[in-house]
Each structure stands twice: as structure tokens, then as C-alpha cells.
Amino acid sequence: MSDLLWQKAGVATNARIMAFTAGDDVILDREFFLHDIAASKAHVQGLANIGVVSGDDAAALLRELDVLATDFESGAFVLDARYEDGHSAIEARLTERMGDAGRRVHTGRSRNDQILVATRLWLKDKLDELEAHCRAIATVCLDRAAQPALPLPGYTHLQRAVVSSTAMWFAGFAEGYIDNLLRARQTREWIDANPLGTAAGYGVNLPLDRAYTTQALGFARMQVSPVYAQLSRGKFEMAAMEALGSAMLDLRRLAWDLSLFTTAEFGFVVLPAEYTTGSSIMPNKRNPDVVELLRASYAPVAAARCEIEQLLSLPSGYQRDLQFSKGSLYHGVRHGLMALALLPDLLARLQWNEAAMRAAIEPAMYATDVAIEQAAAGVPFRDAYRAAANVATHAGSGRTPEASLAQRVSPGAGLDLRLDALRARLDALAS
Structure with a gap:
């Protein structure tokens, strides 16, 4: 050395x-x-x-x-x-x-403000990447939601509940990633403050041109207080991890769906071949390893945030403990962004098995439709609910998934997905 x-x-x-x-x-x-x-x-x-x-x-x-x-x-x-x-x-x-x-x-500077400013610039870049991934995911989901909807069983408690559709499934994740995009942008705006020139946390006896460095480095504002510059270390990193974590939570739930839907018991989805791997011992197997690893990928992001948080049981001023936040931040962000980058292509190319999805829609899944129809005709809802429950297995006699979805007229539901509104919200967030 x-x-x-x-x-x-x-x-x-x-x-x-x-x-x-x-x-x-x-x-x-x-x-x-x-x-x-x-x-x-x-x-x-x-x-x-x-x-x-x-x-x-x-x-x-x-x-x-x-x-x-x-x-x-x-x-x-x-x-x-x-x-x-x-x-x-x-x-x-x-x-x-x-x-x-x-x-x-x-x-006039310390390694303290050097790592603060380098990390802050790096985080801005990574939040830009996060925003771009969220935009790409939302766009693919909206595009696929606009395709002809196929009937898909809707589940609560992992039990068959009501008729849903592939369009509703994609629209749900589209809106989630629009929100994730917004959160990434708002977090970037929040941390877009220049700490350079705060030195070791108490300023220096020089009239440093901090206005110049703020403008030259592309920061939106100066982080004025040297004391707060040190207090914000870890706090800003955690905010970035939380924005990333929001996108990863949605990824985890999406991957869970695909993990279930690709099983032989469901058989709703066929993944592109390169997103599966073979078994080392069972020649008959193609395993959805990529989806399973995507499902697990929230863990390193959450762990990184937790590790940073545990370092922050500190008094004001710089403490060397904070050095350990760098590795957590880097590894958590790197893994999360790598996982999100795979999702647009996977969503664009997965294929639905319409026959299997239709076969999974059973008559009892129309019971809610029956209850709502009776309530709309004047029957008190709780009476309609009990009546529909009593004849649940016969409630769907003569009904079709398409008819059920066509009657779902509440905003955002089967007949009124409001995809134009979601796309307008996404477009309004254009860089």
C-alpha cells in the first residue's frame, strides 16, 4: 500500500x-x-x-x-x-x-465529503437506471394488456375466486411499475443535493465556491449544513434502497405468480426456453430457475437496506462504521437492477395457455356476479350474498368468462381497464 x-x-x-x-x-x-x-x-x-x-x-x-x-x-x-x-x-x-x-x-476537502459526493452522483445514475427499468416494464405490461384478453382465474387466499383476465393481470403490474417509476424519480429529486465543500462535517476556513461545484456537478441544490451532510449519509442510501425495494416487491409477487402458473398443476404459462434450465439428474425436467431467482431477488435488496440501517445507531458527525454501508449499497443496487433488467423481455415473450386457464374457471366463480346482479335489482346485498352462496356450484350455469368480464364495468375492471389513463400517466412521466 x-x-x-x-x-x-x-x-x-x-x-x-x-x-x-x-x-x-x-x-x-x-x-x-x-x-x-x-x-x-x-x-x-x-x-x-x-x-x-x-x-x-x-x-x-x-x-x-x-x-x-x-x-x-x-x-x-x-x-x-x-x-x-x-x-x-x-x-x-x-x-x-x-x-x-x-x-x-x-x-478544503475531506475524504468524508469525497465519498458523500461520489456516492450521491452514483445514486443519481442508479436511480435513473431504476426509472428506465420501471418504464420499460410498465410499457410492456400496457402493450400486452392491450392485446385481446384471455380468461384467467382470479385468486384470493390461493383459492379460485372470480373470473379475471390476462389483460387485468398485466394492467395491475403496469400501474405498479408506473408508481415505482414515480417513486424512483421523487427519491432522486430528494437526494439531489451537493455535499461537496462540507469537508469533515464542520466546514473550512475558506470561502469555497460551493455554488459553482453544485452547478458543475449537475446538482439541483446545495446541501447547506455540513452537519446535515454527515447526518444524511446512510439516510439517503436507505431512501434509494427503499425505492428499489418497492420495484422489487412487485417483481417478487409477479415472479410468484409465474412460479405457480408454470407448474403442471396450473399450466397457465409457458416461459421462453432460455429462462429455464435443465435438471442435473432428471432428463424430463425444465426448471423455471430464472423466475425463482427473480422471486428471491428482493432478499439481497432488503438485506442491504437493513444492514445500512443497523449502521446508523450513531451520534452526529462522521463515524468509521459508515464505511461498511458502501458494500451493502453497491451489492444491493447491482443485484436489484440486474434482476429488473430481465423482466421486460420475459413479460413480452411469455405465452398463455388459454385452454388450461379456461378449464380452471369453474361455475362457482360466477357466484359474485350473481350476487351483484341481484343486489342491482333491489335485493339487499347480504340476502343476495347468502342466496348466491347456497347455489354457488350452479351459479355459473350458462355463463361464460367473456360475459362475466363484459359485465365488469367498474373503473379498472374487465370491461373498463382504463389503459389509456395508465398510458397517459406513464407518458406524463417522460424524461
Whole structure:
């Protein structure tokens, strides 16, 4: 490991202690490194704006930071165990290339606001990705809901309940992902605040040009209080995980449906072949492994959020405990976005087995229709309910799923899906 930024003369370091305190930081920082470089460029120009760094030195530092970014992307520069973390790597590289000018780059900032701003920029990008996935999922669901509806048994308590349709199933998840898109956007707006220039959490004795860095980095506003900048660490990450978790909860329920619908006992859905795998021992098997893993994918997202939350039993000010939030955040977000990215293609290509769905619709499932019809004709609903229950197995005599759906005229139901309203809501959220 290169010389530590904070090392004092005469104080030895212990390799095992350093391995523990550094952890996986330098590896995780590869994910945030380009954002850290971008923030460093804004900081350098901000220092030049207030005369702390000369114009010539600033121009040279900016060039070197651009070269570092290019070298990192090409693999010519590797962020590895030579460095304690990405922040120290940037300063070490600039010092190596530029001497004293490179040593000035850390003036007026701390690694605390470096990780805050890099994480905040990274989260904004990831919430943009989340929004894009939610939009793609909602669009596919709306497109498939607009196709001719096929009868589908509707379940409550996993028991056959009433007649539903494939269009209603898709419309339900379409609206869910429109809401998830909105939540992702609102969360992004909430965390879109620039912490750069808050240093270790108490400001510095320099008139830092924080208005410039806020604009240069594309933040909507400045995070004014240095104390709150530290208090918000973990809090903002949890908000992003909650937005992701909302989309993952809907994914889990959708995957549960598909897990059931693809069984031989249901037989409602056929998955694209590449979304299934073979058994290692049973030649007859094709297993819906992808769907099962999608169903499980809420777990790492929820676990990541929980781990961050458990770190936040802290007083105000920076505490080193927060270092552990980085790995949780990265792994949870990475897994969740990877899972959501698979869903549009899967939904677009799954096939319904109409015959199996029709066969599962039994006469008793029309009992609610009978009760509502009698109530509409003037019979008190509870009397109509009891009468329909008593003849439930005969209630559907002569009825068809299409007729049941055609009579379902309440807004959002079988005859009135309001797909145009849902699509208008989605379009209104266009970037």
C-alpha cells in the first residue's frame, strides 16, 4: 500500500489492522471512481475560482484528472491494493505527476465529503437506471394488456375466486411499475443535493465556491449544513434502497405468480426456453430457475437496506462504521437492477395457455356476479350474498368468462381497464 494520506512520522502501521480497516474499500471504489474524479475536477476549479490554486495549476490538474479517467477506463490505471481507497489514489496519482500542485488538490476537502459526493452522483445514475427499468416494464405490461384478453382465474387466499383476465393481470403490474417509476424519480429529486465543500462535517476556513461545484456537478441544490451532510449519509442510501425495494416487491409477487402458473398443476404459462434450465439428474425436467431467482431477488435488496440501517445507531458527525454501508449499497443496487433488467423481455415473450386457464374457471366463480346482479335489482346485498352462496356450484350455469368480464364495468375492471389513463400517466412521466 502506498504512503497513507494521514500517516504521521514515527507511527508504525500494522498490516492486519490495515487490512481490516481498509476492507474491500479499494475494490468497491472502482464503482465510484469516475464520479470521484468528476467531483475532484469541480473542486479544483472551485479552488481556482477563489484563488487558492492558480489558473495554470488548475488547468494542469484538470488535464491530469481527465487522463486518469481515460487510463482507468482503458485499464492502464488499476485501482488496487497499492492504495487505501479511491480518494487516496487520486491524490497519489496527481502528486506523482505534478508534485506540489498535486498535493494542493485536497485543500478544503475531506475524504468524508469525497465519498458523500461520489456516492450521491452514483445514486443519481442508479436511480435513473431504476426509472428506465420501471418504464420499460410498465410499457410492456400496457402493450400486452392491450392485446385481446384471455380468461384467467382470479385468486384470493390461493383459492379460485372470480373470473379475471390476462389483460387485468398485466394492467395491475403496469400501474405498479408506473408508481415505482414515480417513486424512483421523487427519491432522486430528494437526494439531489451537493455535499461537496462540507469537508469533515464542520466546514473550512475558506470561502469555497460551493455554488459553482453544485452547478458543475449537475446538482439541483446545495446541501447547506455540513452537519446535515454527515447526518444524511446512510439516510439517503436507505431512501434509494427503499425505492428499489418497492420495484422489487412487485417483481417478487409477479415472479410468484409465474412460479405457480408454470407448474403442471396450473399450466397457465409457458416461459421462453432460455429462462429455464435443465435438471442435473432428471432428463424430463425444465426448471423455471430464472423466475425463482427473480422471486428471491428482493432478499439481497432488503438485506442491504437493513444492514445500512443497523449502521446508523450513531451520534452526529462522521463515524468509521459508515464505511461498511458502501458494500451493502453497491451489492444491493447491482443485484436489484440486474434482476429488473430481465423482466421486460420475459413479460413480452411469455405465452398463455388459454385452454388450461379456461378449464380452471369453474361455475362457482360466477357466484359474485350473481350476487351483484341481484343486489342491482333491489335485493339487499347480504340476502343476495347468502342466496348466491347456497347455489354457488350452479351459479355459473350458462355463463361464460367473456360475459362475466363484459359485465365488469367498474373503473379498472374487465370491461373498463382504463389503459389509456395508465398510458397517459406513464407518458406524463417522460424524461
